[in-house]
Amino acid sequence: MTATREEFEARLRQIGADRYHDKHPFHARLHGGQCSPDEVRAWVVNRWYYQSRIPMKDAAFMSRVTDPALRRAWRSRIEDHDGREGNEGGIRRWLRLAEAVGLDPDYVASGEGVMPATRFAVDAYVRFVRDETLLEAIAASLTELFAPKIHAQRIEGLLQHYDFADDSSLSYFRNRLGEAPKDVAFGLQYVLDHADTAEKQDAAAAALTFKTDVLWSQLDALWSAYVEPARIPPGAWRPGQGLLISAEAS
Numbered sequence: 001m002t003a004t005r006e007e008f009e010a011r012l013r014q015i016g017a018d019r020y021h022d023k024h025p026f027h028a029r030l031h032g033g034q035c036s037p038d039e040v041r042a043w044v045v046n047r048w049y050y051q052s053r054i055p056m057k058d059a060a061f062m063s064r065v066t067d068p069a070l071r072r073a074w075r076s077r078i079e080d081h082d083g084r085e086g087n088e089g090g091i092r093r094w095l096r097l098a099e100a101v102g103l104d105p106d107y108v109a110s111g112e113g114v115m116p117a118t119r120f121a122v123d124a125y126v127r128f129v130r131d132e133t134l135l136e137a138i139a140a141s142l143t144e145l146f147a148p149k150i151h152a153q154r155i156e157g158l159l160q161h162y163d164f165a166d167d168s169s170l171s172y173f174r175n176r177l178g179e180a181p182k183d184v185a186f187g188l189q190y191v192l193d194h195a196d197t198a199e200k201q202d203a204a205a206a207a208l209t210f211k212t213d214v215l216w217s218q219l220d221a222l223w224s225a226y227v228e229p230a231r232i233p234p235g236a237w238r239p240g241q242g243l244l245i246s247a248e249a250s
Ligand SMILES: O=C(O)c1cc(C(=O)O)c2c(n1)C(=O)C(=O)c1cc(C(=O)O)[nH]c1-2
Pocket: 054, 140, 141, 142, 143, 144, 146, 147, 150, 151, 176, 215
């Protein structure tokens, strides 16, 4: 049976309450100040891959949209990450964080040290958005409903516990606090308007669940590779690699 709009929205929000990666133990460790400098670096190196692929998945999405109004509503997402006149963009801001934790931004941007599991998870999201229905692609982006809370927790936790944290190094997260709500308000409206049968509601809920898996599995991989007992996969970043000269000397 088709759920009402309110019931369906509650179902989507429950998926976040049950499965969003704010509950992952790696985030508790990061925000609580228990991560070693190398664990933070491993997170920055790997999460880079997610950041770098987000505008590519949004471009993949837009390439399928025939409605100019929908493309216009979507295109600011790409600019939020890639930048525009007067806005350096999220990718640059992420590399500022990389530098603040002692990593060479060129090394991070090369993607060389990214773990295979990170790549598999993120590439699966890009492929999903390219291949599934527009409704499912938009529903998958709705994890951003839950992101402002974790970004606020992260700003607070990192500022409290780590010397590298300041307004400049954390500007990525502070900017997302302003950017994500407008994106997700549009996305939620779209999904509530278009999931007008039980089948479409199930498909949208499954897409959001899939996306929570994409996020969770990246942190599982990070924990198993870098938190003691560390098990770093072949080819992935190792402590000591890709450092700024100044960090090597210290
Ligand atoms: O730090 C986080 O926990 C987090 C989560 C998510 C998310 O829920 O997918 C995004 C972001 N950050 C983010 O910064 C971002 O730009 C973003 C875009 C998207 C998306 O699916 O289009 N998710 C997220």
